[in-house]
Amino acid sequence: xxxxxxxxxxxxxxxxxxxxxxxxxxxxxxxxxxxxxxxxxxxxxxxxxxxxxxxxxxxxxxxxxxxxxxxxxxxxxxxxxxxxxxxxxxxxxxxxxxxxxxxxxxxxxxxxxxxxxxxxxxxxxxxxxxxxxxxxxxxxxxxxxxxxxxxxxxxxxxxxxxxxxxxxxxxxxxxxxxxxxxxxxxxxxxxxxxxxxxxxxxxxxxxxxxxxxxxxxxxxxxxxxxxxxxxxxxxxxxxxxxxxxxxxxxxxxxxxxxxx
Numbered sequence: 001x002x003x004x005x006x007x008x009x010x011x012x013x014x015x016x017x018x019x020x021x022x023x024x025x026x027x028x029x030x031x032x033x034x035x036x037x038x039x040x041x042x043x044x045x046x047x048x049x050x051x052x053x054x055x056x057x058x059x060x061x062x063x064x065x066x067x068x069x070x071x072x073x074x075x076x077x078x079x080x081x082x083x084x085x086x087x088x089x090x091x092x093x094x095x096x097x098x099x100x101x102x103x104x105x106x107x108x109x110x111x112x113x114x115x116x117x118x119x120x121x122x123x124x125x126x127x128x129x130x131x132x133x134x135x136x137x138x139x140x141x142x143x144x145x146x147x148x149x150x151x152x153x154x155x156x157x158x159x160x161x162x163x164x165x166x167x168x169x170x171x172x173x174x175x176x177x178x179x180x181x182x183x184x185x186x187x188x189x190x191x192x193x194x195x196x197x198x199x200x201x202x203x204x205x206x207x208x209x210x211x212x213x214x215x216x217x218x219x220x221x222x223x224x225x226x227x228x229x230x231x232x233x234x235x236x237x238x239x240x241x242x243x244x245x246x247x248x249x250x251x252x253x254x255x256x257x258x259x260x
Contacts, residue, residue: 001042009034013047020051022062023117029056064182064259067120070101070129072260077133077252080180082151097132101125121258133252137245145245149235152244155179167207169233173224174217176247183256185216192219199229206230223250 001008013033017025033047040046051057068076074094078086095105102125108114121129138145155175156163163172177185197206210218221230224247228239251257 005038006034009037009042012042012044013037016044016047016051020048021057022065026056029054064256066260067117068258068260069114069116069120070098070103070125071105073101073129073258074098074132076260077136081136081146081148081248082154083146084150101128101132129258130253133257134249137249137252145241147241148244148248149240152176152235152240163235166231166233167210168235169225169230170207170210170213170217170221173220173247176224177220177251180248180251181254181256182259185220186214188216188254188256190216190219190223192222197222197230198225198227199231204229204231223247 010030013030014025016033017030029051033051036050037043037047056062071094074097078090078094098105102120103114136146152172153163156168156172159171159175161168161171174185177188181188210221224243225233226243226246228243234240
């Protein structure tokens with residue numbers, strides 16, 4: 001540390017940059033962080049504090065640009081579903097699933113750790129990632145899958161929307177996508193149905209806020225409803241559980257879900 005302070009500080013700050021921002025470090029910012037590290041006798045906390053407060057950390061170019069590790073994907077997905085307290089066996093299952101996705105906890109392949117980033121995605125792990133999220137949603141449970149009504153209610157109430165109104169379905173589709181995906185929704189390749197919304201739209205016209213909404217928001221609502229007329233939507237209806245789970249299954253199949 002006395003003989004090579006500049007090299008050591010830069011080496012550590014590059015690792016911190018890769019962990020918190022992106023795989024390819026910005027050398028100018030690394031140099032600034034290295035100065036902070038040397039000025040604080042190689043303490044890490046001041047460096048992380050400076051990094052997370054920097055404008056670079058909030059740059060659109062690096063938001064949603066990292067590939068989730070298996071553990072981050074699994075633990076994050078369960079956390080985002082707001083399921084409440086989980087049974088202990090869930091964590092053993094997650095450990096086994098992470099192993100299948102090529103991240104064996106506490107057992108890295110070498111002293112350098114896992115390669116990470118693009119290495120997490122290959123022809124073996126991608127189908128497994130899709131299957132894992134689908135099994136969490138639908139496996140070993142009722143036909144409708146997990147009870148996601150509490151999550152739906154939480155998202156709507158957070159945005160000041162009454163969950164009891166049929167029009168809430170449009171807000172819910174957007175809120176769920178924003179909740180699970182790190183990238184702007186406008187850039188998504190949704191491949192939505194070309195047909196208009198189902199049902200009698202003359203007798204039940206779309207709300208003005210929907211007709212004037214961006215195309216991607218209307219497309220998300222179409223995908224969510226899956227042919228159910230919007231005016232028949234109700235969070236307490238029998239089909240609501242399946243629609244909620246099926247929509248989240250669709251969102252987790254998008255490439256953007258693999259990013260953080």
